[in-house]
Amino acid sequence: MFEDLKYLKVNLPEDILKLKCSGDFKGAMRLIDLRLEKNIPLAMRKRLELEKEIIRTIKGEYPYSFEQALKKMQDNVTDFTKEELTELQESSQADWILVDGKVMFNDSFYGSLITTRLDLEARLRNKDGSNDDRGQFLNDNIRDMKEHGKAAYFIRLRTYVRVKKEAERPGKTMRVHMPLPIECQQSDIHLLRTTPEMKCASSVDYPQRTAFFETYLREGQEFSLEYSYVSTLKYNNPDPSKVSENQPSFFTHEQEPHIMFTPYIKELAAEIVGDEKNPLIKARKIYDYITQNVRYSYMRAYSTIINIPEYAALNLKGDCGVQGLLFITLCRCVGIPARWQSGLAVTPYSVGPHDWAQFYVEPFGWLFADPSFGGGAYRKGNTEKWNFYFGNLDPFRMVANSEFQHEFDPPKSYLRHDPYDNQVGECEYEDRGLRREEYTVGYKLVDLKKL
Template identity: 75%
Template sequence: MISDLKYLKVNLPEDILKLKCAGYFEETIKFINLRLNKQIPFAMRKRLELEKKIIRTIKGEYPYTFSQALKKMKDNIKDFTEEELITLQEDSQADWILIDGKVRFNDSFFGSLIKTRADLEARLLNKSGDSDDRGEFLNDNINDIKENKKASYLIHLKSTVKVKDESARIGEIIKVHLPIPIECQQSNIKVIRTVPEATFIAPVDYPSRTAYFEVKLQKDQEFSVEYSYETHLKYNDIDFKQVSNEQPNFHTGEFEPHIVFTPYIKELAKEIIGNETNPLLMARKIYDYITQNVNYSYMRAYSTIINIPEYAALNLKGDCGVQALLFITLCRYVGIPAKWQSGLAVTPFHIGPHDWAQFYVAPFGWLFADPSFGGGALRSKNKEKWNFYFSNLDPFRMVANSEFQHNFNPPKKYWRHDPYDNQVGEMEYEDREIRREEFKSQYELIELKKL
């Protein structure tokens, strides 16, 4: 299944593309099935089979009609007007598509606007009153790591998933993959307990590591894994003048279908880099471009986006993973080794999925880049934090994935909700996948201790 993803680079036939863009999804599937019943090239067959899966996912990602979206904004934002929503739509700040020829807004459009538009947040009718404790926590850590030149923490977590009652098929075999820590800047990793007992736990250095369960589903059954690990990071106080003349060329290639050097990516890279030849300064130029120009935005499922880095480059918006992939792709195109890391961002105030990048410059070795955290810092006019997230990383992460688009061990049989990453887990029955909307996940921080 993972190997088939490369066929996303194949363009859709014009008639099918027309129907998809207008949101006539039933007709699109009909036209796809007509093509699949004919003698067509293997690559086109694979592309059309993938498109059927994409359409099934994307249909559920945009539930709000224009009037429903307007009502949600008016119910929550003081004196909000229809003209404002039209402007947000035209500026591509409120994510929308056409379904049956009519505008529909993404299910996370409201949360995305509140997160990224301080003017709208200030007009909220019901404010939570919560202070930015997480932001202050990270600010204090940045000061601490810079002062002590390192950071070491013990983190103890529990992750749980459960099939929703309406999708639970009691007594049938269910297969569950829950992400767990890998060996990287993390060490002393311990899987303390799994409930029920895990069928298999992938090796500690596996690039997309999971605890795997295969059991008959019981009523109200939860699947959980409790683990602890240590994170050890040194502060990278980099000097652009110390960059070596000789640089490696590993992790500089394309990786279809997303890390691809398209004509637009090539032109954008040239525009960003200009005549610069120092790889550390080149990476910084790419980081600065993304953090200054690509607006943070909640995203629909990654499985519905044909080319994620180009999406970010064309639309100038995207969440943490979209921004990280654009950084990786641009770095690789100009010859800077770059790769993926992802898992969870973990603080006492919030636990949630997060993605970022690594890049390599000799003699410093692997460095970190977190464009979304860096961009958020820049929007808050915190230049110290903005600079920190180029080459450094806070220690409050759980890294479960060191490679993008990697198979599980054992592999998942059916389509993954996110075939590129794994942060919340994946589930399937013996005859079909369990879609993301059919199960719920939660995280519990048991201990976070400075070492």
Template identity: 70%
Template structure:
């Protein structure tokens, strides 16, 4: 399945397949899909059904908690948690669930998502964790520093490791692995220190989805790793709406199937948010404010299982960093503001993990940043400095591997990617099939981080 085939996600499923899927009857849905694939059908429908098989095979493994198991998970960890609370969280779309064979099943990440988004539940944890959020304080200190010094520069040394889980490791067989690497953007002096085993190919620094590519015979307990360093340099932006140029560019304002689509609802929402405003900087801030004030942060199922990510976010008023960034990009593009994707890792001494955000372009300032996820966290916590900062600015604690959405690797991956839109943790495949996300582990290690004077 090639990345160019993703455009067929915009094709509707046949009614009988859709009925089976929505009821969680995945076995019969696959059966109906296979019956159609064995017939003479249009190319667009064939591609859509092939994509749906991938989606179903991914999604059915992500919802494992029955209602009773989910209730027990909460009651074992949250003081005085009731059945009625779980029902409310389910009905209010705060606890992600689907139907499987007519039975409610909760996503593997539902509990962690609740703890991230609900301070009241955190306060009722039976085993209280350290309340002092050192990571948040670290980011707040950077905001203050960047405002005072008008810039920030850091040296960052990281290592990422990937290992196939024991029961999934087919030792003695050829394996291909793509692991993200820092790209040339706000990052400079990039050095690939070591790859283990030796990478067969490392893509160019300017590649929109940069990776180290491994191709070898899998050995017992084999670990793939990339170790690299780079400098992150960022200026503090203070764009003035009064100084915005009359003439604005039109690049990066197009649709990009299947995710950046100007659907009827996206158009209506954008028009309601923007109103009669014509200044692009104010329009972008209106979009940012809408998302940060109205979209609840939530862990998400695998992106490849969501047919239209920005519309999902707009309709359900929830989403994680990438989902919020895609809604921002889509609304900006529809309203004539150039916007694009960036992603990779968020890196501090207290946490290293995948993260996505956006860029938007306004003359005479050029490309500016927007991180609705971090900004929304500031808004919810009453931290207006943080809320304002992440519109037009970004902290330097990032590893940027991807500058475009849905871009092919170099060399390309043969089988369907577990995340065809992004690449933060890596992708693997054997000669005969892709290796699914749940079949391998990834570890991030910050070796050194220091401020550059």
């Protein structure tokens, strides 16, 4: 089914789309099954089969009714009102869909609002200062990299995956794919411990590297990895006047169904770059547009979004991966090589999934762009950090993926929860894959020291 993802570019029949948009998922599934019983073109058959997976996933992504969402906000934010939630819903700042005609909010709506709305964060009943400490930690790194020209850190991590009790089937064969560090700006990679013993691992330069487990599941079993690596980044300050006349054309292609030069993407790219010819300046214009106009927002599962970059361009919101993919798509659309990187952001204050981008300009080679970190800095008035994350990256990452939408080695038997990226791992039984809500993941920073 991984190869079938390209068929997401096929439009749904109107009657199915009407039912889906109104939240009548049962009705939409019934019409899909009726269509699949008929002699229909292969492209439509594949699209409808994918839509069944999307509907199964999306239903679990929006658990909060309006009343439940309001209570969560009022329990945590001082003097929060019903009118405020309505305004956040209508301005598309609180992600929602219709389910059987009722408004239902995304499971991450609260975290997204508190992260992106400084006015709401200021009204929290219980404030956590860790974000401020993490921000200062990154600010200090920027100044250190500028002063010394680079930064290098030894990092040791432990990660785990555990199937939730309600999804456990003790004695059944369980297969788990967990992310591992790849060779890139990372070196001296050592896999120190696996529990239980892994069956195999993909090569250290594989585009989406994983450790693969296959075992009979025990009650309460945990799958864990412990590894270490060295992350080394140099500071870049590329001069537009030194850009070479001849530029490469690799990594400028479309990649169905997401990295596509749709009519709107073409129009937007042309409007952003205008008559500019210098690729470094064009890339900066794209970065500026995204960081200044696309609001950071937690997202539902990527597998439920038909065209991720266009979603960001149309709705002007998205998380780190959505913003990164829009940057990549716009760069490629105007002839600038661009590609994906992702894995974890790792600091003493937090460890969690993160995505960003790379773009290529001669004679500087591959440079970094992190629109979500840059956008957050721009909103807070931190111009130094905003400028840093165009061309640069901090060393506090664990890079597991160097390509978007790449198959595992060995491949997963069933469609992945995230067919495009892998930051948290994937699980499956012999007869079905597990959904993200059926297993938990965790990260522990064991050691981090400057070299």
